[in-house]
Amino acid sequence: MVLIYFLIACLKNPTVTKSPNIQQWPTWMVLEMETDQSVPTSVSIRLQDVAQQHNIQLQSQSVPTEFEALKITKTATSPLLIVESKADFYAQVNGRFRWEVQVNMTLYDGKAHHEQQFTIPVFHQFHHQRQEEALEAALPAIERKLHAMLNEHLQAQ
Numbered sequence: 001m002v003l004i005y006f007l008i009a010c011l012k013n014p015t016v017t018k019s020p021n022i023q024q025w026p027t028w029m030v031l032e033m034e035t036d037q038s039v040p041t042s043v044s045i046r047l048q049d050v051a052q053q054h055n056i057q058l059q060s061q062s063v064p065t066e067f068e069a070l071k072i073t074k075t076a077t078s079p080l081l082i083v084e085s086k087a088d089f090y091a092q093v094n095g096r097f098r099w100e101v102q103v104n105m106t107l108y109d110g111k112a113h114h115e116q117q118f119t120i121p122v123f124h125q126f127h128h129q130r131q132e133e134a135l136e137a138a139l140p141a142i143e144r145k146l147h148a149m150l151n152e153h154l155q156a157q
Contacts (some may be wrong), residue, residue: 085142105149
């Protein structure tokens with residue numbers, strides 16, 4: 001037990017690379033459902049807080065149509081971020097409901113784009129918990145991936 005506490009105490013938070021000046025990035029955060037909708041406010045606020053630590057302000061935009069998104073990404077000259085997420089029911093395991101949250105984060109910087117796709121398993125205790133709750137439960141992992149993506153982008157500049 002003491003060894004576990006010692007190892008946890010040795011863990012360091014990853015360093016946060018900051019932009020030398022405040023950058024404002026247009027951002028689209030989409031939760032795919034029957035009709036695509038913006039992610040819950042609690043999720044977007046936490047992701048904006050992650051970007052704020054890097055000296056980046058994310059300006060949430062309304063959910064674009066497929067054609068608008070293609071046009072926006074092809075003509076981008078400054079960085080923009082698109083966070084697409086989808087939560088699907090997977091199975092019932094030992095009385096709990098397993099969901100899988102699929103996330104695709106894409107960062108367009110005008111010259112190239114950086115993309116990360118990953119799936120996060122989430123377990124709900126109650127049947128009424130759905131997509132939005134699954135996305136909120138997966139938020140710590142999404143935040144870590146966003147930190148890593150922003151660090152990588154800022155260090156490459």
